Amino acid sequence: MSRNDTIIVTGAGGILGRALITALNNHGYDHVIGITRSVVDLTNARNVEKLFLEVRPTTVFHLASRVYGLGGNLDHHLDIFRENTTINLNVVESCRKAMVKKIVAAGTVAAYGYPYINVPLKEEDLLIGQPHDSEYCYSQTKRHLLHHLIASKRWGKIDYAYGALTNIYGPWDKxxxxxxxxxxxxxxxxxxxxxxxxxxxxxxxxxxxRDFLYVNDAAEALITLFEKGSGVYNISSGVxxxxxxxxxxxxxxxxxxxxxxxxxxxxxxxxxRIVDNSKLVSLGFCPDxxxxxxxxxxxxxxxxxxxxxxxxxxx
Missing domain, CATH: 3.90.25.10 (UDP-galactose 4-epimerase, domain 1)
Known part of the structure; x- marks a missing residue:
């Protein structure tokens, strides 16, 4: 990847998006476009496609989603399912039409089937079984996103890295x-x-x-996947x-x-829930x-x- 390539970051106003844009700039990536709801509503397919075709990004970091904690998940199951499914579909399809080379997507360790097959959680087990009821709808939208990325690589020639993120926290959180x-x-x-x-x-x-990861470390992990990774990786502290x-x-x-x-x-x-991050560490990642x-x-x-x-x- 060239430092002069155009990069789009969806969810740029969120905790992870803000940290990622700062980290990308610090790594010398100067052509970064942050997408927030005020720029484009990602649930509107026509407007998302129009923006992507105008910008023609080389890489897209797809972070945007409707996110809650345990209490919010229990109260908003169907809203979470509908909105996140729509957002993910519009973004990935717009990447295909704009001939994006790589998508780096924020997934979740909540997508692992429960009860767990192995602890710490390992990437090869991600899609086995059904997610826990407390996170079911959110988790299924992230699973669907992964399947869409796999299909886009096979038939659309778009490389991808899917980061199954643990609990992140830090400045600009909710x-x-x-x-x-x-x-x-x-x-x-x-x-x-x-x-x-x-x-x-x-x-x-x-x-x-639980496994908790400071947001700046999560941003560095995503850049590691952007530069070196392809496929599914856990993003966690490993502790x-x-x-x-x-x-x-x-x-x-x-x-x-x-x-x-x-x-x-x-x-x-x-x-x-403890998450194995050895696959990510093998690329050179180390939380600070x-x-x-x-x-x-x-x-x-x-x-x-x-x-x-x-x-x-x-x-």
């Missing part, structure tokens, strides 16, 4: 305490608890295990973290002293941020920008 992913939701709750002097309420008992340890890290970093209430009657989703470093940087950003954050606590 800190909605009702429907965001686990890290931003917990950070938002802890931030509000400190302001109000209340205790931090956390779903479950803290024993659940399992107990929710109790995550909560303690957040509490320590934010300086919350009011205590924690574990709501053991609440849904917790999958008990344990520990969970403590990433949480600290995220909270520092949130503290500096809290007046502009919608925590969703009114609902």
């Amino acid at each position: 800190f909605d305490v009702q429907s965001s992913h686990v890290v931003p939701s917990l950070i938002g709750k802890a931030f509000l608890a400190k302001q109000s002097g209340n205790k931090l309420h956390v779903w479950g008992d803290g024993s659940q295990i 399992g973290v107990a929710i109790s340890d995550l909560v303690n890290c957040i509490v320590d970093s934010i300086g919350l002293s009011t205590g924690i209430v574990w709501e053991k009657d609440k849904p917790v989703g999958i008990k344990s 941020h520990s969970i403590a470093d990433g949480i600290s940087e995220t909270i520092a950003w949130l503290s500096a920008n809290s007046s502009n954050i919608d925590f969703g606590e009114r609902r």
Whole structure:
């Protein structure tokens, strides 16, 4: 790939899109076009196709999707399915018509069949079985995206790299305490608890295990796939973290002293999910941020920008 090639990034206004565009620029890729909803509505096939044919990108990083955490997934199953299926179809088809050379797509480890065949999760098992009910519709749209990419390579000669992303977090995340992913939701709750002097309420008992990756590291992983990868790769830290340890890290970093209430009657989703990233590491990827470093940087950003954050606590 040439540094002079034109690159499109969908989902450019999101947490990962912002980090990726910065990382691409830092790597010397100067012809990067970020696509947000204000530029084009990706659910409108005609407008997406028109933009791609005008720009004629060489590579497309497809990150855009309708994303929720556990609570949001449970409340918006069919909306998630409809909108993400439409977005993915329009983007990949527009890539074909514009003769794009490579698509780097953001998938999800939620697409793995559950119960898991192997832990840590390995790429060869991605499409075996059915995803967990708590993430079913979102996961199936990401599976469909992968099948579309496979077909586009076979019959449309478009190379692809599909990154099955673990839980990412960092600056510009959505800190909605009702429907965001686990890290931003917990950070938002802890931030509000400190302001109000209340205790931090956390779903479950803290024993659940997850793999978390700081967004800047995720962006570097996508660039590694762009430059060196083809096919399916897990994008993760490769390290399992107990929710109790995550909560303690957040509490320590934010300086919350009011205590924690574990709501053991609440849904917790999958008990344990650790993700093998050895295939990605073999391309030269190595995360730079520990969970403590990433949480600290995220909270520092949130503290500096809290007046502009919608925590969703009114609902």
